[in-house]
Amino acid sequence: xxxxxxxxxxxxxxxxxxxxxxxxxxxxxxxxxxxxxxxxxxxxxxxxxxxxxxxxxxxxxxxxxxxxxxxxxxxxxxxxxxxxxxxxxxxxxxxxxxxxxxxxxxxxxxxxxxxxxxxxxxxxxxxxxxxxxxxxxxxxxxxxxxxxxxxxxxxxxxxxxxxxxxxxxxxxxxxxxxxxxxxxxxxxxxxxxxxxxxxxxxxxxxxxxxxxxxxxxxxxxxxxxxxxxxxxxxxxxxxxxxxxxxxxxxxxxxxxxxxxxxxxxxxxxxxxxxxxxxxxxxxxxxxxxxxxxxxxxxxxxxxxxxxxxxxxxxxxxxxxxxxxxxxxxxxxxxxxxx
Amino acid sequence: xxxxxxxxxxxxxxxxxxxxxxxxxxxxxxxxxxxxxxxxxxxxxxxxxxxxxxxxxxxxxxxxxxxxxxxxxxxxxxxxxxxxxxxxxxxxxxxxxxxxxxxxxxxxxxxxxxxxxxxxxxxxxxxxxxxxxxxxxxxxxxxxxxxxxxxxxxxxxxxxxxxxxxxxxxxxxxxxxxxxxxxxxxxxxxxxxxxxxxxxxxxxxxxxxxxxxxxxxxxxxxxxxxxxxxxxxxxxxxxxxxxxxxxxxxxxxxxxxxxxxxxxxxxxxxxxxxxxxxxxxxxxxxxxxxxxxxxxxxxxxxxxx
Numbered sequence: 001x002x003x004x005x006x007x008x009x010x011x012x013x014x015x016x017x018x019x020x021x022x023x024x025x026x027x028x029x030x031x032x033x034x035x036x037x038x039x040x041x042x043x044x045x046x047x048x049x050x051x052x053x054x055x056x057x058x059x060x061x062x063x064x065x066x067x068x069x070x071x072x073x074x075x076x077x078x079x080x081x082x083x084x085x086x087x088x089x090x091x092x093x094x095x096x097x098x099x100x101x102x103x104x105x106x107x108x109x110x111x112x113x114x115x116x117x118x119x120x121x122x123x124x125x126x127x128x129x130x131x132x133x134x135x136x137x138x139x140x141x142x143x144x145x146x147x148x149x150x151x152x153x154x155x156x157x158x159x160x161x162x163x164x165x166x167x168x169x170x171x172x173x174x175x176x177x178x179x180x181x182x183x184x185x186x187x188x189x190x191x192x193x194x195x196x197x198x199x200x201x202x203x204x205x206x207x208x209x210x211x212x213x214x215x216x217x218x219x220x221x222x223x224x225x226x227x228x229x230x231x232x233x234x235x236x237x238x239x240x241x242x243x244x245x246x247x248x249x250x251x252x253x254x255x256x257x258x259x260x261x262x263x264x265x266x267x268x269x270x271x272x273x274x275x276x277x278x279x280x281x282x283x284x285x286x287x288x289x290x291x292x293x294x295x296x297x298x299x300x301x302x303x304x305x306x307x308x309x310x311x312x313x314x315x316x317x318x319x320x321x322x323x324x325x326x327x328x329x330x331x332x333x334x335x336x337x338x
Numbered sequence: 339x340x341x342x343x344x345x346x347x348x349x350x351x352x353x354x355x356x357x358x359x360x361x362x363x364x365x366x367x368x369x370x371x372x373x374x375x376x377x378x379x380x381x382x383x384x385x386x387x388x389x390x391x392x393x394x395x396x397x398x399x400x401x402x403x404x405x406x407x408x409x410x411x412x413x414x415x416x417x418x419x420x421x422x423x424x425x426x427x428x429x430x431x432x433x434x435x436x437x438x439x440x441x442x443x444x445x446x447x448x449x450x451x452x453x454x455x456x457x458x459x460x461x462x463x464x465x466x467x468x469x470x471x472x473x474x475x476x477x478x479x480x481x482x483x484x485x486x487x488x489x490x491x492x493x494x495x496x497x498x499x500x501x502x503x504x505x506x507x508x509x510x511x512x513x514x515x516x517x518x519x520x521x522x523x524x525x526x527x528x529x530x531x532x533x534x535x536x537x538x539x540x541x542x543x544x545x546x547x548x549x550x551x552x553x554x555x556x557x558x559x560x561x562x563x564x565x566x567x568x569x570x571x572x573x574x575x576x577x578x579x580x581x582x583x584x585x586x587x588x589x590x591x592x593x594x595x596x597x598x599x600x601x602x603x604x605x606x607x608x609x610x611x612x613x614x615x616x617x618x619x620x621x622x623x624x625x626x627x628x629x630x631x632x633x634x635x636x637x638x639x640x641x642x643x
Contacts, residue, residue: 034539037543059483111379116380142390146394146568327470
């Protein structure tokens with residue numbers, strides 16, 4: 001049951017028998033009860049549209065005044081001074097930290113999640129299949145603040161060894177260089193990426209699992225009948241069938257990773273204002289979400305708040321794009337399966 | 339599905355046993371490696387789960403055994419002192435979750451009904467798309483939105499109800515999706531039988547479709563609650579912590595487990611640190627209970643097809 005992750009398999013998988021399951025479109029009698037109930041249902045649907053529209057409108061309307069007073073380039077500046085009459089703020093650092101940590105998370109979570117999903121649907125003995133799926137789902141039941149605590153105080157101290165190892169071997173790549181001296185800290189972009197990967201794993205797994213389980217038996221039987229080994233059967237039948245599902249699962253996971261707040265705010269050590277730019281992953285920083293959360297106490301004037309809302313708006317647009325891509329991939333798949 | 343799987347299993351293995359040499363060793367090795375990789379990825383995924391739950395239980399389990407934890411608040415207790423309980427935070431979390439459910443469930447279930455029973459064409463696609471977008475809205479953005487409406491525009495104080503409004507935004511998509519899923523499972527024959535008896539559509543939905551899908555919807559609600567109870571980001575912006583019991587959603591501060599964790603976390607003193615882990619364990623337990631309840635309801639009340 002992927003309800004835990006908010007993703008619906010039914011939405012993503014065409015009806016097996018191929019017909020639209022729910023007729024009765026003309027069963028409404030036009031009587032008062034019908035009109036009231038149908039109206040209420042439609043109203044609820046319209047309310048959802050209104051809410052999303054309002055979110056965009058409100059964020060825009062509060063961000064624009066702050067942006068118009070902004071003395072620095074909003075997209076390319078790394079400064080963040082929102083106090084006073086001449087605020088200067090830009091999101092370059094936030095964008096880099098957010099995207100870098102999420103990309104690391106996806107690089108780990110997608111292969112692992114696909115592996116777990118294949119394990120659950122194709123490899124696990126029958127008695128283990130259901131419990132294994134529930135156990136992975138349990139990861140989604142751990143609140144993000146607990147991930148933050150665990151990451152910062154339990155897991156964190158063990159990661160510095162790996163970081164200095166990576167840095168000494170691959171230090172010539174700018175991403176792994178120890179130019180900022182951060183390898184001995186667990187408040188790095190690299191580490192938060194690892195923690196985020198654990199947090200999005202259940203999302204990637206849940207949806208991939210459901211698509212893999214939907215692979216038509218005939219495809220699998222055909223592959224096996226041609227003499228394919230189990231792995232070849234998976235590679236030629238299960239994976240191609242499930243690819244759009246895996247892509248959309250990854251996109252949903254990415255959306256989650258981009259917007260994760262508290263775990264990032266706890267683990268990632270923020271940099272002093274005015275610190276120079278670095279591509280190193282062994283460096284602190286702030287994501288959009290953690291920047292807003294860390295500074296919630298500063299929301300005292302509309303203009304300061306507006307700057308943070310502008311950052312929130314960029315995050316909203318970012319997750320919107322990612323989710324829209326997921327949606328398009330799913331829709332395209334619907335069009336040509338069966 | 340599972341029965342089919344076992345037959346697939348038998349095919350390659352039997353050919354191997356008969357000594358049939360149709361498969362080159364390279365392919366066999368690759369097959370074996372793939373099997374090991376799949377098992378390994380499952381085991382790797384289990385490491386953080388066991389590690390997190392283990393460390394929370396070890397560090398926080400002790401305090402939960404004391405009856406004080408479940409009956410007292412933190413009123414008058416500083417970070418230096420041992421003692422006190424979490425009842426204020428537990429209560430606050432439950433009150434906010436309940437108020438959220440009261441607002442979110444009707445809207446979400448009706449939206450689910452709209453999408454499955456009524457929605458056709460462009461509007462239905464738009465609603466479905468918006469639900470997807472809402473699923474993806476980060477909790478911090480939802481909190482900023484409510485902040486922009488509640489505090490900046492209307493000039494209200496940061497109170498429990500504002501937190502509830504944020505949580506409503508996060509809960510609606512979860513419940514809509516699970517309601518949708520469940521309503522689609524209700525066999526069309528049931529609806530047709532009802533229509534054939536001359537029952538109007540709305541009564542068919544209320545008296546036939548909803549009762550059939552009821553347990554599934556309840557499961558969705560419980561899972562939705564489980565999701566929002568662990569949310570911390572909206573609380574950081576809209577729900578400041580207090581150490582005393584509070585029951586008023588519209589005035590004053592409302593303590594919750596996540597803010598209790600977040601406040602005590604900033605103390606270096608051992609009594610506060612112990613309470614952080616104990617509060618974490620309490621929160622995980624609350625969420626697990628809801629999850630289990632959801633699973634039990636869905637197992638014993640499957641849609642009767």
